[in-house]
Amino acid sequence: MGILTVSDTREKITSKEIREKFLSYFESKDHLRIKNSSIIPKNDPTLLFINAGMAPMKKFFTGEESPEKPRLCNVQTCIRTIDLDDVGDKSHLTSFSMLGSWSIGDYFKEGAIKLAYEFLTKHLNIPNEKLYVTVFAGDKSIGLDVDDECKKWWKEVGILEDHIVECPMEDNFWIAGETGPCGPCTEVFYDTRDDDVNKYVPGGYFDTKTRYIEIWNAGVCMQFNRNLDGTYSPLKFKSIDTGAGLERLTMTLNKMSSVYDTDLLKPICDKINELANGKLSERTVRVLTDHTRTISLILSEKQAPSNEGRGYVPRKLIRRCILLTTKESVKDFDYLSLYNFFIDNYSDIFPLIKENKDFLLSHFEKEYEQFNKVLVSGLEKLDEIKTKGNNISKEDAFDLVTTYGLPFDIIEDYAKDNNFLKKDDESSSF
Numbered sequence: 001m002g003i004l005t006v007s008d009t010r011e012k013i014t015s016k017e018i019r020e021k022f023l024s025y026f027e028s029k030d031h032l033r034i035k036n037s038s039i040i041p042k043n044d045p046t047l048l049f050i051n052a053g054m055a056p057m058k059k060f061f062t063g064e065e066s067p068e069k070p071r072l073c074n075v076q077t078c079i080r081t082i083d084l085d086d087v088g089d090k091s092h093l094t095s096f097s098m099l100g101s102w103s104i105g106d107y108f109k110e111g112a113i114k115l116a117y118e119f120l121t122k123h124l125n126i127p128n129e130k131l132y133v134t135v136f137a138g139d140k141s142i143g144l145d146v147d148d149e150c151k152k153w154w155k156e157v158g159i160l161e162d163h164i165v166e167c168p169m170e171d172n173f174w175i176a177g178e179t180g181p182c183g184p185c186t187e188v189f190y191d192t193r194d195d196d197v198n199k200y201v202p203g204g205y206f207d208t209k210t211r212y213i214e215i216w217n218a219g220v221c222m223q224f225n226r227n228l229d230g231t232y233s234p235l236k237f238k239s240i241d242t243g244a245g246l247e248r249l250t251m252t253l254n255k256m257s258s259v260y261d262t263d264l265l266k267p268i269c270d271k272i273n274e275l276a277n278g279k280l281s282e283r284t285v286r287v288l289t290d291h292t293r294t295i296s297l298i299l300s301e302k303q304a305p306s307n308e309g310r311g312y313v314p315r316k317l318i319r320r321c322i323l324l325t326t327k328e329s330v331k332d333f334d335y336l337s338l339y340n341f342f343i344d345n346y347s348d349i350f351p352l353i354k355e356n357k358d359f360l361l362s363h364f365e366k367e368y369e370q371f372n373k374v375l376v377s378g379l380e381k382l383d384e385i386k387t388k389g390n391n392i393s394k395e396d397a398f399d400l401v402t403t404y405g406l407p408f409d410i411i412e413d414y415a416k417d418n419n420f421l422k423k424d425d426e427s428s429s430f
């Protein structure tokens with residue numbers, strides 16, 4: 001067993017300071033600071049949006065293109081919608097800034113682990129006892145054994161033996177989409193507690209829900225290309241791809257209970273509370289905060305809302321926001337002031353929101369007007385149905401979708417919220 005954990009008494013640190021510390025640290029280690037790429041992928045049909053710092057660099061890993069230098073670092077804006085239903089909890093977001101560093105055919109596991117450990121303990125001053133790491137447990141299907149090399153280097157730098165956790169393919173193997181460069185990874189977690197509650201013991205359950213927070217994927221050990229048929233081919237050379245979510249790291253380093261307490265998101269939450277006179281639930285405030293940022297980022301790239309593909313994401317997010325404020329009886333929520341607040345306060349990090357402000361605001365307003373109209377008349381019709389009896393028939397639902405244009409999931413939600421029963425099956429809710 002390791003020694004007793006040590007309380008962490010570091011001072012507060014802003015997201016800007018973390019960002020700059022990260023970039024200047026990697027620059028001092030001979031990494032070239034490169035620009036943030038557009039969130040719209042170029043010539044990559046496997047992705048709707050850039051979902052990781054490595055996504056715009058796939059061709060570097062496959063050797064099809066060469067970077068200016070073999071060591072790189074940056075902060076990349078990313079969009080990930082796979083966790084949409086979890087948004088509003090303490091750490092899930094649909095957009096975030098990823099701190100990334102890369103070795104393209106240069107150092108591999110030893111270099112990545114030494115760099116990560118030095119940065120975390122000497123520059124972010126995290127006590128060694130607070131750090132846990134995961135390593136790939138091995139998988140016969142790709143011919144890899146447990147990653148003893150990563151284990152060895154983590155131990156060598158100072159990570160306690162019982163703070164090293166073996167994790168299977170579903171947790172510790174990384175790929176940006178269905179196909180492309182990929183590999184096993186080694187991740188760093190921060191222990192948020194000083195007691196024994198849910199404390200990890202080797203071979204036991206590693207509680208990443210309440211106790212340990214992932215702060216850095218400190219190395220995808222890029223060594224395969226996943227092909228269309230699901231097979232893996234070795235890459236011509238091995239590389240390292242690291243990524244740390246800035247929001248999560250800021251939350252963790254400041255011992256905050258959610259990413260919405262960080263300087264990256266709290267001002268937006270506060271503005272929403274001010275505009276809604278405190279009438280919205282905490283979860284709705286968080287969802288609105290997250291969605292406002294993501295919608296703005298997408299529209300600022302001149303991607304208009306539409307019914308399919310990339311454009312469907314802002315459409316869906318805008319509708320979710322309107323629904324939430326309507327449901328919580330803040331029907332005339334001043335979205336325009338919220339978007340203007342976001343543009344005025346965050347254009348230093350996201351310059352396009354200011355540059356393409358007119359496109360952003362006009363497309364948001366158009367989308368808002370259209371959906372709000374549908375929603376108001378659809379909800380009126382639903383209220384009418386409700387007064388006639390506590391049920392809704394398939395014909396009513398069909399009429400609402402086809403004539404009123406109301407999305408089916410809204411009808412379903414309304415039915416659930418109002419304990420509607422189906423006319424043809426009185427025993428079950430709609």
Ligand code: SER
Nearest residue numbers: 052054217241242243
């Ligand atoms: N691509 C890896 C990730 O997103 C490391 O950056 O976790």
